[in-house]
Amino acid sequence: MHTSKNVFKGSEAIKDFMDPGKLPYVPLVEIPQALNPFADDGVRILAKMMNLLPLGNVKAVPAYNMIREKALAGELEGVDALIENSSGNTVFSLAIAARQFGVEKTYSYVPAEISWNKLLMLLFFGVEPIVNQEPTTPAENDPASGVYKARKDGERPDMINPGQYENPDNPGAHTKWTGPQIWDQTDGKLSLFAAGLGTTGTLIGTATYLKQQKPDLPVVGVMRAPDHYVPGARTEKLLNLVDFDWRSHVDHMECAESEISYRLSMAMSRRGMMAGPTSGMALAGLLQHLEKIKANGQLDELRNTDGEVLCVFPIPDGPLPYLDEYPKYVDASEFPPIHNEELLLNKPGA
Ligand SMILES: Cc1ncc(COP(=O)(O)O)c(C=O)c1O
Structure with missing residues (x-):
């Protein structure tokens, strides 16, 4: 209330x-x-x-909205983990929003050059980072990219990928x-x-x-x-x-x-x-x-x-x-x- x-x-x-x-x-x-x-x-x-x-940042707004819309569409049923490609505000905001809707676990693809401070921030908020060697020349739909990997993982019935770049x-x-x-x-x-x-x-x-x-x-x-x-x-x-x-x-x-x-x-x-x-x-x-x-x-x-x-x-x-x-x-x-x-x-x- x-x-x-x-x-x-x-x-x-x-x-x-x-x-x-x-x-x-x-x-x-x-x-x-x-x-x-x-x-x-x-x-x-x-x-x-x-x-x-x-949550101290702009991504709190889309994070809440993306998760709530998925919950309303029934897409969180049977889901126990969220996955996103993000090394900062988006994924920790998503993790906190998802917990409000019963999804406790969040994974995040992060680039190999992520700073220790940022990694610490993800760990602090209970996000499990997966370090990814990103392709040197990024291209859309490159299977080596974190965006692509998160999208693929999200196709599993027990996982969800909010997909901030296309949602x-x-x-x-x-x-x-x-x-x-x-x-x-x-x-x-x-x-x-x-x-x-x-x-x-x-x-x-x-x-x-x-x-x-x-x-x-x-x-x-x-x-x-x-x-x-x-x-x-x-x-x-x-x-x-x-x-x-x-x-x-x-x-x-x-x-x-x-x-x-x-x-x-x-x-x-x-x-x-x-x-x-x-x-x-x-x-x-x-x-x-x-x-x-x-x-x-x-x-x-x-x-x-x-x-x-x-x-x-x-x-x-x-x-x-x-x-x-x-x-x-x-x-x-x-x-x-x-x-x-x-x-x-x-x-x-x-
Ligand atoms: C600190 C910060 N500034 C600006 C932006 C950009 O906002 P948007 O993704 O809505 O373009 C982001 C997105 O992650 C962000 O984390």
Whole structure:
């Protein structure tokens, strides 16, 4: 049972607590002016804080939806294990959602280069990782890929593979919940939506709803630059392997590098918006796009009835799982000095 006081009680308390339809709206928070170079142009940038969901990440929404739809379709009967190809947010969110519906065990194909921290996170949440030597040049339906292996395993009667890269209930979750919330929270005055691209579920699902309300709403897709690392996001080459028709939902594409993604993520976090690297990437892409729009003299075309250019982008998760990666991508000058450093007993590499 959920009450307007935001209390979840009873035997279904956790299941209800995970149901985005029973939770209060996910906060939409404006980034500080210091991070918005277009503030004087009447541009306002708001972040949808998906890091504040019960599981701390955006994949909690599709994970719950994919499992619930399978349960409603009777597809969980006789199933005692879930399998997915994922090394992060998706599979631990799926594992927790699946337990609410009686599926206790979760396996995950993970690439050989997975970091120890990520592996530890999966183990912490009770996911059994299966390390897979991924093909060096990924191709759709390659039998050596984790995606293919998980799909095959899922054909067994006692296993289920939600298949986040092809399951319509992944984007469908955002059409059902994320899009309507953003539209309502912006009082229908939204000028532009931007999102990072992983499975592309967030962008497709949210844009589907938003464009139903405002067909000419510009949607910006942000990918990571080739050979750059931003965990959770895909490069253009990797996006070509995604089954969803994400291109038909995107009006403009932008590309962001690791350094700016990590730097903006840290800048947002230091001001109270707990944002991970893909949040920085989405903001970087959005700012890049606004720069072009401004240079072309097109900002006025985006103004709403309040005379503002109102932009929204999602914060998919927080920075904590990636802390050890920041020194690799953020300039050392961004970190404060450690006083009496010589006294430290547990310095990395010591
Ligand atoms: C941290 C993070 N950011 C962004 C994304 C991308 O979201 P989507 O898969 O909906 O495109 C993911 C997906 O796994 C993610 O884990």
